Amino acid sequence: MKTIFHVDMDAFFVSVEELYDPSLRGKPVVVGGKSTERGVVSAASYEARKFGVHSAMPLRTAYQHCPQAIFVEGHPERYREYSGRVFEILNQFTPVVEMASIDEAYLDMTGTERLLGPPLLAAHKLHEAIKKATDLNCSIGIATSRLVAKIASDQAKRNGILHVLPGLESRYLAPLEVKRIPGVGKVMEKNLHGIGVRRIGDLSVLDEKQLTGRFGKWGLSLAGKSQGLDAGGWFSGEIGEKANPKSISHEHTFNEDTRDAERLEATLAHLAEKVARRLREHGLHARTIQLKLRYSDFTTITRAHSLATPTQLDIDLIEQSRSLLHANRDRAQAVRLIGIQATGFEQATGQLELMDGGRSERWRQALGAADKLRDKYGESAVALGAGLRGKFRERVHENPAALPGKEPKRKTD
DNA sequence: TCTGGGGTCCTAGGACCC
DNA sequence: TCTGGGGTCCTAGGACCC
Numbered sequence: 001m002k003t004i005f006h007v008d009m010d011a012f013f014v015s016v017e018e019l020y021d022p023s024l025r026g027k028p029v030v031v032g033g034k035s036t037e038r039g040v041v042s043a044a045s046y047e048a049r050k051f052g053v054h055s056a057m058p059l060r061t062a063y064q065h066c067p068q069a070i071f072v073e074g075h076p077e078r079y080r081e082y083s084g085r086v087f088e089i090l091n092q093f094t095p096v097v098e099m100a101s102i103d104e105a106y107l108d109m110t111g112t113e114r115l116l117g118p119p120l121l122a123a124h125k126l127h128e129a130i131k132k133a134t135d136l137n138c139s140i141g142i143a144t145s146r147l148v149a150k151i152a153s154d155q156a157k158r159n160g161i162l163h164v165l166p167g168l169e170s171r172y173l174a175p176l177e178v179k180r181i182p183g184v185g186k187v188m189e190k191n192l193h194g195i196g197v198r199r200i201g202d203l204s205v206l207d208e209k210q211l212t213g214r215f216g217k218w219g220l221s222l223a224g225k226s227q228g229l230d231a232g233g234w235f236s237g238e239i240g241e242k243a244n245p246k247s248i249s250h251e252h253t254f255n256e257d258t259r260d261a262e263r264l265e266a267t268l269a270h271l272a273e274k275v276a277r278r279l280r281e282h283g284l285h286a287r288t289i290q291l292k293l294r295y296s297d298f299t300t301i302t303r304a305h306s307l308a309t310p311t312q313l314d315i316d317l318i319e320q321s322r323s324l325l326h327a328n329r330d331r332a333q334a335v336r337l338i339g340i341q342a343t344g345f346e347q348a349t350g351q352l353e354l355m356d357g358g359r360s361e362r363w364r365q366a367l368g369a370a371d372k373l374r375d376k377y378g379e380s381a382v383a384l385g386a387g388l389r390g391k392f393r394e395r396v397h398e399n400p401a402a403l404p405g406k407e408p409k410r411k412t413d
Numbered sequence: 414t415c416t417g418g419g420g421t422c423c424t425a426g427g428a429c430c431c
Numbered sequence: 432t433c434t435g436g437g438g439t440c441c442t443a444g445g446a447c448c449c
Binding site for chain 1: 422
């Protein structure tokens, strides 16, 4: 029998902002951007929530609900910093920690009783330690599975601890609404309501065939979930098993929709550079490049292309995404969002680099150097405009000497 | 209510192979 | 050629999470 903690920071982004600006305390605060901008609420203070503001709500809607709220820009670096500090504390309680996102973590506390006392006491100590180190509040759910621990921490909000005792899982879950199960969203909830399932307890009356038939693979795991088991999907695998990334993407929503081809290309090139850079940081090569377009009516298309040779180079991502754009963009419609995603990762073999006579390797080195410059002097230090980049590429094609690493050695002295 | 950005997982059809 | 069946890859779209 396991003892799992789910630790969830309370109004994390808002609370961190309050540490930087204590005058925000006790006021309705919305993190996510200006109230007039395109965008959604990343986090709302409890005071703002009283007015119906919640995360994922459009900023402009949040303003309608609560015009007196203070709207602040998000600061991801700050959140990463505090997330790291929280992790340090958690790690002192058990080495089996998994940050499930920037503001929540699972801990396997099985077998820590002798050192830390019974679960409720250990949780109390943990709560105190986090408060002392970060001045932030959190809520903690304790149960025999991750699923139940997560649901419990949600119910413990805010600044609370909830322990679901072993053996009482299904009795605890039964009266809760089905949407409390992580993975049951709007659509699934509606479908379940359609067959008369409103509470988790109602799930146990359905037979597996019914669930599989209607809801596929996911349906099957629902039966187990109603019993509190970590079956399928989200909760498979052990705590702390860090999976490798499966995709890397960047996208941008324009403040006003655009039909401007140059603007689209320049934005895409910039996003492609960011993706390529992260590929290099992870030492990954992507086989498939995917373009994403969202038009003003919100219809969204994705178009993908797979390469013969995986890449991590700016130039390849830019070229591929650009040709996908040209081949697939509906010029009659204005574009709201453009994005690029790299998938199909393969580790570099070394073989591939020999095949092109070392071209990739020289590029990799040159781009790595550019990445370092950006780290040191900021993004603008090594910016190549889309137009400039085009010329640069032509030169490279005509003249191998223009390749990085092939520059004629300058004669000194 | 006029809807971000970064992810994961699932489904489903078609191509292609044996 | 009136038509199988399984496996895998590729592509597109969508639900969902924080």
